[in-house]
Amino acid sequence: AQSVTQPDIHIxxxxxxxxxxxxxxxxxxxxxxxxxxxxxGQGLQLxxxxxxxxxxxxxxxxxEAEFKRSxxxxxxRKPSVHWSDAAEYFCAVGPLNDYKLSFGAGxxxxxxx
Amino acid sequence: xxxxxxxxxxxxxxxxxxxxxxxxPISEHNRLYWYRQTLGQGPEFLTYFQNEAQLEKSRLxxxxxxxxxPKGSFSTLEIQRTEQGDSAMYLCASSLGVVAADANxxxxxxxxxxxxxx
Numbered sequence: 286a287q288s289v290t291q292p293d294i295h296i297x298x299x300x301x302x303x304x305x306x307x308x309x310x311x312x313x314x315x316x317x318x319x320x321x322x323x324x325x326g327q328g329l330q331l332x333x334x335x336x337x338x339x340x341x342x343x344x345x346x347x348x349e350a351e352f353k354r355s356x357x358x359x360x361x362r363k364p365s366v367h368w369s370d371a372a373e374y375f376c377a378v379g380p381l382n383d384y385k386l387s388f389g390a391g392x393x394x395x396x397x398x
Numbered sequence: 399x400x401x402x403x404x405x406x407x408x409x410x411x412x413x414x415x416x417x418x419x420x421x422x423p424i425s426e427h428n429r430l431y432w433y434r435q436t437l438g439q440g441p442e443f444l445t446y447f448q449n450e451a452q453l454e455k456s457r458l459x460x461x462x463x464x465x466x467x468p469k470g471s472f473s474t475l476e477i478q479r480t481e482q483g484d485s486a487m488y489l490c491a492s493s494l495g496v497v498a499a500d501a502n503x504x505x506x507x508x509x510x511x512x513x514x515x516x
Contacts, residue, residue: 326436328489328507380497384429388440
């Protein structure tokens, strides 16, 4: 079985401050891990994906994530948050049967001025 | 590349009515997925098509749900005799290849259809 836990439901961060979103996964084999962002009224957009190799993955919009197998974690980070980063962020693991992703419940990020 | 299109964006219906949603994937993508997202939750897998073949249907889909993808192009998701518990965002996604096989492969999501059953 595959599952994802995002421990933080909501995070508030000041503009310009750093951001870290936590993700823990359960997966029976070597996982592929994903971070998606969803802005209000929009579809999910892929920020980055861990497939293999380097455990530090760079993504779009200045985001990065680090895969730690020993901790079953794939935390997302950004050094300096912009107001436009306010959105909901989803971690996902998979794919089971080559195509099925399991998503976490998401973390809502609020950016204050 | 015009992205994945879903229609309608919003649907309000009364309990017991039938509804149908449409998804137009990116034109060259032969893989199509439906997910459902309820408030406060992440998307949950519903079903998967490779071309016109429906290869998997989640146990989340009761017999009231049916999905088709005629000719391997657009897809429709129909819900018969809607219930209040069907209220959710229905997301469609497409991909060109197998997500597991290529580091550059990914799902492209549409903006979703928000269903409200009164």
